[in-house]
Each structure stands twice: as C-alpha cells, then as structure tokens.
C-alpha cells in the first residue's frame with residue numbers, strides 16, 4: 170500500500186496549476202486522486218476528467234470537480250496504475266475493468282504517467298490474465314475467437330453475476346501465460362469484431378513510469 174501511495178504522490182507532484190488531469194482507476198490511482206484532492210484543498214487549480222464512475226465518485230468526495238469532456242480541448246496529464254509492466258514499459262491494464270475509458274484518456278493525454286508498486290514488474294507480460302472488453306452481443310462467439318489466439322478466456326463475474334463495465338460491456342479475462350510479442354497480439358486483438366478495447370497498452374503511450382518500492386524508494 171505504501172509503495173503504491175508513494176508512486177502516486179510522486180506523479181501528483183508533476184501536476185501544476187491550470188492543468189487538465191485525467192484520473193485513472195484502481196487502488197494506486199485512488200492514491201493519486203486523494204493526493205490531488207489535498208492539493209485542491211490547498212489551492213491547486215485543476216480541471217479533471219475520470220476514467221470510471223468509481224474514480225469520479227472518489228474525486229468528488231476528495232473535493233475535485235469533474236469537468237465535462239465537451240468543455241475540454243486537451244488533457245495535460247493522466248495518472249493511472251497497471252496490472253503488469255514489462256521491461257520495455259508495455260502494460261497490462263484493466264484489472265478493475267475500466268480499460269476502455271482508461272485507454273481513451275491515455276491516448277488523448279499529452280502525458281500518460283503510470284504508477285505502480287514493484288510487484289507489478291514482470292520480465293514478460295501474461296501471467297496476469299489480459300482483460301479484454303467485449304460487446305455483450307454474441308459474446309460466446311467473441312470468446313471463441315479470443316481462445317483461438319492461444320489463451321484460456323472466460324467472462325469475468327462479480328458476486329455471481331457477469332461483470333458489466335461502465336460502458337455496459339463485458340470483460341473477457343484472457344490467460345495467455347506468456348505474451349511473447351505484445352505488438353503482434355495487440356494487432357490481432359484490434360482486428361477482432363466484438364472487441365471494444367483491449368488491456369494491452371504498448372510502450373509508446375507511456376510518457377513516464379513511476380515505481381514505488383517496499384523499502385520506500387521511488388524510481389521515476
């Protein structure tokens with residue numbers, strides 16, 4: 170927890186007055202939202218957009234006003250967590266199921282800052298099942314197409330029910346074990362009808378990676 174918090178707080182130190190900030194989703198992003206809230210209470214003036222209903226809610230509780238996307242011409246920085254990070258800074262995201270909105274924010278941000286604790290660092294992506302957001306329509310067919318890519322895919326459930334994203338879609342969790350070529354898999358997933366978004370985020374999207382370590386160090 171402290172390592173996630175330290176990484177998130179370092180990221181928030183890059184937020185300055187007047188910036189438009191994209192808020193990620195998950196426990197590490199939550200630390201960033203809380204730190205931003207403290208900043209706002211101390212006089213920091215920002216506009217914020219959120220990658221999930223949960224993050225929007227936390228932001229409002231922390232005293233951060235949420236801006237409508239239509240009122241914005243840019244996002245300066247988005248701060249978000251990740252489930253796995255490889256040595257090239259390719260990512261698996263979507264553990265909380267917010268991958269589609271997270272990717273839209275990341276793609277449209279001048280800077281995408283990724284905040285993780287050291288437990289997220291891996292030599293090769295794939296141990297964490299890759300979340301893929303899929304349309305509910307004919308989900309069984311899409312699931313079969315995903316399996317043909319070499320994974321064990323299953324529809325995510327929560328509390329005995331199918332997990333439904335903020336966009337009213339489903340999530341397929343795809344266990345590849347090892348993703349030998351993230352770039353190749355990215356292209357294959359991008360071509361599949363029914364796939365609304367994938368949890369692979371390739372390195373060119375990442376502007377800065379901040380890692381919190383259990384011994385208190387923060388690498389930036």
Ligand code: 5RP
Nearest residue numbers: 195196197250263264265267
């Ligand atoms: C949510 C995400 C999160 O950033 C990812 O799951 C990491 O979560 P946490 O910070 O709780 O470890 O991609 O969709």
